[in-house]
Amino acid sequence: MSKLAVVTGASSGIGQAYAERLAREGYDLVIVARRRERLDALAKRLRDEARVTVEPLTADLTDDRDLARVEARVAGERALELLVNNAGFGAYMPFEKLPPERADDLVRVHVLAPTRLSRAAVPGMVERKKGAIVNVASMLAFSASLPPEPLPNRVVYAAAKAYLVAFSQALAAELAQSGVRVQALCPGIVATEFHVAQGASGPLPGAMDPAEVVQASLAGLQSGEVVCAPTVEDAEKLRSVAESGRAFFAGRPSGALASRYRR
Ligand SMILES: NC(=O)c1ccc[n+]([C@@H]2O[C@H](COP(=O)([O-])OP(=O)(O)OC[C@H]3O[C@@H](n4cnc5c(N)ncnc54)[C@H](OP(=O)(O)O)[C@@H]3O)[C@@H](O)[C@H]2O)c1
Numbered sequence: 197m198s199k200l201a202v203v204t205g206a207s208s209g210i211g212q213a214y215a216e217r218l219a220r221e222g223y224d225l226v227i228v229a230r231r232r233e234r235l236d237a238l239a240k241r242l243r244d245e246a247r248v249t250v251e252p253l254t255a256d257l258t259d260d261r262d263l264a265r266v267e268a269r270v271a272g273e274r275a276l277e278l279l280v281n282n283a284g285f286g287a288y289m290p291f292e293k294l295p296p297e298r299a300d301d302l303v304r305v306h307v308l309a310p311t312r313l314s315r316a317a318v319p320g321m322v323e324r325k326k327g328a329i330v331n332v333a334s335m336l337a338f339s340a341s342l343p344p345e346p347l348p349n350r351v352v353y354a355a356a357k358a359y360l361v362a363f364s365q366a367l368a369a370e371l372a373q374s375g376v377r378v379q380a381l382c383p384g385i386v387a388t389e390f391h392v393a394q395g396a397s398g399p400l401p402g403a404m405d406p407a408e409v410v411q412a413s414l415a416g417l418q419s420g421e422v423v424c425a426p427t428v429e430d431a432e433k434l435r436s437v438a439e440s441g442r443a444f445f446a447g448r449p450s451g452a453l454a455s456r457y458r459r
Pocket of ligand 1: 232
């Protein structure tokens with residue numbers, strides 16, 4: 197039986213690299229983004245190169261009706277083996293300058309859409325006892341306590357990506373015995389149009405190739421890594437940062453007020 201992957205944000209960058217790699221691995225694809233002509237060109241190329249079925253699905257994931265269409269598609273796909281929630285953008289700027297509607301869009305694309313599409317995918321995957329969901333987060337998910345410089349101004353973006361890490365970890369734990377895997381992918385700087393949209397004039401120094409990000413993600417899925425960080429060499433450090441919250445849950449739960457808050 198054929199296997200199918202749905203990739204959001206496949207019209208460029210990391211999403212396009214997923215589509216290219218998954219097509220080579222024999223996945224049929226549904227590719228989602230707003231730019232129809234980009235999706236059509238990619239679909240044609242991948243059909244010719246890899247002899248798989250590729251269906252473009254034009255959707256703006258900030259739009260409720262478009263999201264509902266993609267959701268219905270994901271829920272109805274019997275062969276769905278992989279959902280990649282990758283679509284995204286940065287809108288880096290000081291919080292007080294971020295237009296409120298842009299803040300909404302950040303939450304819709306990075307939080308609401310992955311949540312709803314995962315919710316649409318999980319029942320079928322659990323029933324079939326196989327499948328995987330990749331939520332493309334970022335190393336910036338772990339950056340909240342760092343000052344704005346030299347990292348970008350990123351309040352809503354970093355918080356949305358932190359949501360994706362927590363969402364993926366909690367869902368992976370809930371589905372641990374189901375045969376369904378969940379990953380939060382946390383790239384560093386990747387050479388994509390993401391930075392052009394932020395005003396970069398050319399390639400950023402030290403940026404990773406999107407194909408390598410995908411390579412790390414798929415290898416991490418194989419090895420069962422829930423938080424996958426392609427540029428972090430020390431896997432132990434990655435685990436300890438990703439699981440740091442556990443320290444609060446060690447020992448017996450207590451409702452007593454901590455002594456430093458007593459007067
Ligand atoms: N590049 C980096 O350094 C970096 C680092 C860490 C994490 N990430 C994350 O990686 C993911 C992919 O980004 P990228 O670097 O590959 O950037 P990119 O080349 O700009 O690609 C972003 C993709 O998201 C799609 N998209 C954006 N807004 C959308 C919307 N409202 N509805 C539907 N699709 C939408 C775009 O397609 P259309 O414009 O055609 O809709 C495009 O296909 C993002 O979630 C980003 O936050 C990137």
